Amino acid sequence: MRTLEPAGGQRRPTTRDRIAGGVRAPIAGTISVLALGGGVSFGPREGREIVFGRNRPLVHVCVGENDLRVSRRQGTLVCADDRWWLSNLGTRPIRIAESHLLFRDEDPLPLDVGYTPLVIRGSDRREHLLEVFVTDCERGAPGPRHGHCTAAETTHELSDTERLALIVLGQRYLRHEPRPQPWTWEATARLLDDIQPGAGWKRRRVEELVTAVRMRLSANGVSGLTAGEVPQPIGNMLNHNLIQELMCSGTLVPRDLEQIEF
Template sequence: MQPEFRYEDGKWLPKGHGSLANGVPRSVAGAVSALALSGGYSVRPREGRVVYFGRNRPEVHVCIGEDDRQVSRQQGVLTYQRGHWWLSNTGRRPIRVRRSQWLFANDAAIPLANGFTPLFVPGSGDREHLLEVYVTGPDGSQPLSRHDAETEVPRPHRLTPEERLILIVLGQRYLLHEPNAKPLTWQQAAEQLAELRPAAGWTKRKVEHRVAAVRDRLSRSGVPGLTREEVGEPVGNSLNDNLIKELVRSTTLVPPDLAALDPR
């Protein structure tokens, strides 16, 4: 490790350190910890500080994918600016952040929320390398256990009756719990909708426009992974896959909704 990378209050986390998903010991508010399989690093916040991660162990704070040449020698940087830690991609491969959001090398840095954030760097073949990041909250403590607290009820998204029917048709394989479920194609959805509601004049273009309107509305309300800019090219089924997973996760769509597919 080069001298300029060392901070007096920095702390090395050994290989085999427990997952940051379980929190970190009490620390200064805004401190950041980053951990990979090979070990990690923790440091207090200070304007302009950086934490490097990548494949080249001698020149980064956290070594990730050391034996995988698909990972860049310096894959990314955590930088403390304006009261937040920011994630930048400085490598050749994109970094996957929260669900299906991808951060590319030319993208603007994104702020990291307090608490635990897993980052994934795709490697050779099907390999994917995990970097755990934990930003300490304002009180400097771990999240409190809430064993007796009431469970928060999911908040379904509002859909019109027409939108609901379209999305039940489009996402029926998810509601059927099929492994590796994929959305129906626009043509398949239009054909089934025409059987269910013949008078509505369904075409694949009409289905596509209605679904795009739902994606746009949910994206503007804060749901990630519903725009081309977020998922990157090639888009394929990613946008509809993310949409349907969000609708299922939020209980907007549930398996009993499949009754709507019965023509009777």
């Protein structure tokens, strides 16, 4: 049994080759959509629609074919205003990338250029992956670059004092603890005072130092580090985002724990 004919597009074969690394396409804005049983590719055209869901004969991309938690028409991808927009038609939310959930009847969400994984939670803790890749002039599949130098990671400059305070604040993350949270200001100040007795480590000093780092990184274009960028209640979110950025950029790494473990 075949999926809908991709009029104006082409089928992608059943394969486990992922498309996260890029898709070669002659036209910017071409979208490729891939599930376990195959997928499709379409060039951009105003009003063009791609349907995905469980009912193979009536969708372009079949996902969760034998899972009744996945809707027969789970969602659509529609080309409008030179972008591809995701809509959820199903009863289950669609998880976009790591955390964003799109629910039925919410406004369509525009997809960024490049790779976006979409996940639908099914029965018995199963998860069904729908991979999407939208090309632009620079983001198609590049040719082999076996001998090229590896691109340098962009780390953030920290003073020795800032680094030490942030290692203590973010030590749960550096230890890869499940669902980590930053240490409190008070606990961070106490440990810093144990490490550097007489250096004047107090709660207020730690808070001001970390806040200064957040503001500096925010001014350099890092998002999620100011109160206006995160929803209420803020809680530990600003420090959580700061520590995640420092680790993802390679500014802080697990071996930094050696500075606070004796």
